[in-house]
Amino acid sequence: MIANLLRKYSSTFHPVVPFKAEHDRLLLMDFTDANTKLTPPILTDTLLFSAYVHTELQNTGALYGIGGYAENRTIYSRSPHFHTAAHEEPRRLHLGVDIWGSAGTPVFAPLGGMVHSFAFNNAYGDYGATIVLLHQLDGMAFYTLYGHLSLPDIAVLKEGHYINRGQLFAHFGTPEENGYWPPHLHLQVIENMELKEGDYPGVCKLSEREKYLTNCPDPDILLGMMQYASARHSH
Template sequence: MIDRLFAKPLTDSTSVSLDLSATNLDLLPSIYGNASAFNAYIEAKIGDKIGYGGYLEHRVIYETYANFETSSADFRNIHLGMDFWTTAGTPVFAPLDGVVHSFMVNDGAGNYGPTIILHHPKANIYSLYGHLSMGDLSQLEVGMPISAGQKLCHLGNQTENGGWPPHLHFQLIRDMQGFQGDYPGVCAKRDVDFYAHNCPDPASFGIV
């Protein structure tokens, strides 16, 4: 497939589908419950390739973070975007013409860290880029035009991206619902019908 986000083809030799779902029996609590072990797991799975996947994936890993808990027995654990796992500092390119809608640093363990949201008027869609490098926000202004293929940002390291192994969380959003610089990237199972419509599969837009 041609991935507009990384401006190059993602082939069998350069990428690998990554399963982080609850059905992956290799992803044990001792791995997803430990940041160092999880980082080592990701590195072992992808090697020098780009790992990708995760749209509407049920991930138990979120149940280790308090900010994903909705009640004593319920969590937001359905992933609403697509993740791309590779090395910190990897550049990311805008897939469509648009303008900067908003940006901010979403602090906290398990959160997005530096985040950018673009609006694409012609496609009538928004795109969110999470877990970025802190320096990517310094030159942005709301309303700034962004061209398709323009270098937009870089993958952040674990000290700035919410504590995750370096990766891009990419998500499409139809209605921002008033959010600025942030939008839920994970939902509870009871809300999946709404979010699956409001956050469509990036593959349906030909972006990946």
């Protein structure tokens, strides 16, 4: 299992975003039905949605918002990208961790790897600029996917290029670059890319939960950040 392998090496990973636990605050963000503040008018307007995230961070003094792994998110109703054919089950289960912050926030490689693929997935609600890295630990290959990046990041990449551990290789994109979302990073760990390039589902149907969560273990094993996150009402 990739998750066990990542746990074994968890102390060696470089921070993915600048974060000092001793003085930076992390806000645990909820994008399920339980968050009644996220009304349809906010969700369907990227400017209002971005203002909501910014205000939540500002009001709590948090550097980033974080969360979302295996979260059943109603927010995907904002985009037809997450709907399959009529009368079919929509995609709602989130397969990565999101880090919400400012556009331009730097993204560093947690461990060395090769550029597997990249793409500009520009549909409304999609990843926007996306990079997939291929890694190997103890002879076992796996991938990390970084979504909602800035376009200049993928303009300079070549497949097969090596990215060193701790190398700055991407930034949080603006809504125009990131699939029309408030600025954030979607980080996902993937065992089997299923021959996909520059893209892999970051959200699945609830009925496919077991398959996808097995293939996409919790990225916080790489990040090590969730232990510092606190919900707004706990302060």
